[in-house]
Amino acid sequence: MTSVTADPQKIDLREPAGWRRTKNRITTGLMVLSFVLVIIPLGFVLVTVIAKGASSISWSFLTGGPIPPTVAPAGTGGLGPAVLGTIEITGLATVMSVPLGVLGAIYLNEYGGKNPLAAFIGFMSDVMTGVPSIVMGLFIFSIWVLHFGFSGLAGAFALGCLMLPIVIRSTYEMLRLVPNALREGSYALGATKARVTLTVVLPAAVGGIVSGVLLAIARAAGETAPLLFTILTVTSFNSNPFSGPDTSLPSQIFSNATQPYIGASQRGWGAALTLIAICFILMIAARLVTARFAKYSS
Amino acid sequence: MSTVTRVDPASPAGSTGALEHRRPLGDRTFAGLALGCGLLVLVILVLIAVTTSQQASSWFSAEGFKIFTNNWNASTQFGVLAFIYGTAITAVIALILAVPVSVGIALLLTEVVPRRWARPIVYVVDLLAVVPSVVWGLWGILVLAPWLQKIYTDIASGVTSIPVLDSLFGQPVSGASFFTAGLILAFMITPIVTSLSREVIATVPAIDKEGAYALGATRWEMIRGAVWPHSQGGVVGAILLGLGRAMGETIAVALVIGSSPEITSHLFATGYNMPAGIANLFGEASGEFRAALLGMGVLLFAFTIIINVLARGAVERNARRKRGA
Numbered sequence: 001m002t003s004v005t006a007d008p009q010k011i012d013l014r015e016p017a018g019w020r021r022t023k024n025r026i027t028t029g030l031m032v033l034s035f036v037l038v039i040i041p042l043g044f045v046l047v048t049v050i051a052k053g054a055s056s057i058s059w060s061f062l063t064g065g066p067i068p069p070t071v072a073p074a075g076t077g078g079l080g081p082a083v084l085g086t087i088e089i090t091g092l093a094t095v096m097s098v099p100l101g102v103l104g105a106i107y108l109n110e111y112g113g114k115n116p117l118a119a120f121i122g123f124m125s126d127v128m129t130g131v132p133s134i135v136m137g138l139f140i141f142s143i144w145v146l147h148f149g150f151s152g153l154a155g156a157f158a159l160g161c162l163m164l165p166i167v168i169r170s171t172y173e174m175l176r177l178v179p180n181a182l183r184e185g186s187y188a189l190g191a192t193k194a195r196v197t198l199t200v201v202l203p204a205a206v207g208g209i210v211s212g213v214l215l216a217i218a219r220a221a222g223e224t225a226p227l228l229f230t231i232l233t234v235t236s237f238n239s240n241p242f243s244g245p246d247t248s249l250p251s252q253i254f255s256n257a258t259q260p261y262i263g264a265s266q267r268g269w270g271a272a273l274t275l276i277a278i279c280f281i282l283m284i285a286a287r288l289v290t291a292r293f294a295k296y297s298s
Numbered sequence: 299m300s301t302v303t304r305v306d307p308a309s310p311a312g313s314t315g316a317l318e319h320r321r322p323l324g325d326r327t328f329a330g331l332a333l334g335c336g337l338l339v340l341v342i343l344v345l346i347a348v349t350t351s352q353q354a355s356s357w358f359s360a361e362g363f364k365i366f367t368n369n370w371n372a373s374t375q376f377g378v379l380a381f382i383y384g385t386a387i388t389a390v391i392a393l394i395l396a397v398p399v400s401v402g403i404a405l406l407l408t409e410v411v412p413r414r415w416a417r418p419i420v421y422v423v424d425l426l427a428v429v430p431s432v433v434w435g436l437w438g439i440l441v442l443a444p445w446l447q448k449i450y451t452d453i454a455s456g457v458t459s460i461p462v463l464d465s466l467f468g469q470p471v472s473g474a475s476f477f478t479a480g481l482i483l484a485f486m487i488t489p490i491v492t493s494l495s496r497e498v499i500a501t502v503p504a505i506d507k508e509g510a511y512a513l514g515a516t517r518w519e520m521i522r523g524a525v526w527p528h529s530q531g532g533v534v535g536a537i538l539l540g541l542g543r544a545m546g547e548t549i550a551v552a553l554v555i556g557s558s559p560e561i562t563s564h565l566f567a568t569g570y571n572m573p574a575g576i577a578n579l580f581g582e583a584s585g586e587f588r589a590a591l592l593g594m595g596v597l598l599f600a601f602t603i604i605i606n607v608l609a610r611g612a613v614e615r616n617a618r619r620k621r622g623a
Contacts, residue, residue: 024516031410034402041485042426045437100335107332123610125339130606132546134573138595142349161342194328222430225548229580250432257436257553272433279428
């Protein structure tokens, strides 16, 4: 019992010595450093936005309006029109893109299977996530705004185009996780394919789908570029998203960012904090939904 | 009715056993609807190409190949080479800064830290992607740029007599520059490059890694010998996707690049990239000027589609090879 074990002093199995060990440590250190390099700008941005934006946040800032001219001092007026616009436009974009995206993903996973058309659509949908958001803005400008004028609806179209492939991708991933036994079980009971999909497959995947949708909304809510040429940027309330120029939080930040006036940049920071808060809340909600419904996710 | 003798999973209505059984109308409608939504992706992509090209056609036909020259004059000449140059240079700076960091984090997540630590790290990296572009821009121009300007000035005066460096790092005009834009872009593309690299690296078979360890390799030697050969192609795909993002990013760049269409080797000089040019100039444009900006959008669309197709192709090839192996 004692004689077979080698003397641990003589054979060190733990780590090779010398340059190889040093190199291993250096590279591990570099990996840790790369994470630190990411924390620094992130922390810097968050701290700055909170520090500079917190003072301007108030109920009247979030709901009051119209948005004052850029020369107005800090603390006057509110960003109500922008908050309203963001909610309207992102909401409309969600209403448009989610059903279409979920149905598209259903086609890819439930109907398409391995056929080449479905594979091609899936591939192009992934490619579409890489289309710059400003191109979506130009597209809606060319196809809609030139004929029907600026409106919140046009902005929603642009954001919808942006969200569609994201919704398709995340829904598709979730549908793939639904075990086939569920489908087979309901087929065995005589259900049609549509019924199986709508009443068995979708409910099984709903947590993941909702979480994907929330992330897509967070992405769209922060977008400025697609809105520049579709909603214009006005300063007054426009409660009708279907006609007339509109505004949004990101557009307001953009137009205030380059102004030399303290009031303007103050409002910019306030709007930035509001926008970041909205995006973070959506992301946290997505995580919570995922955790709550994580039935089949890995 | 007759008894069910055969269940076809695709049409299990159960009323007849015959093969010529037609699926109910509702079922067929739903299938058609789903197909339609799938096709919508292709329709939108084709429409983007067609409608924007149509609006830009007057620019393409008036200038011909002169669109690729550096004659930019907001009323008469619309050669957009300076914008293309700015797009390329900022994207390259972003990649040089972001790729080592992203791959480093991906390796950290997959090979170094225990699983329960990996999740919070992923959350933190993903937060970078949640910060909206315009907030990066606001922070970039109001906080980062003034601070960088001092550093730029120091670097520039430090390298004045060194041959190559002095033409790369000249005296800054302001804190807004190609380099500032590239830096902000690097922050913005890190999450996507990280998450894709991580997916790719996670597919390396455990047996290869264990084999390397069994031969006495250190962790780094295992990464070099087992992880890298397997994930090379996929990581290249991830980098290309990052490139696509960096090229198309608009608002953050529009705020921090300095807005002047110039071709210069000075990385600290102000410049322009295509999306920022479109965003900043579109409002006051009309006629051929507007056509030129829309045309720039068409070029941008074409570039990013090509890069994304290549990137997705590389990632998918990598994934397929893994499954086959």
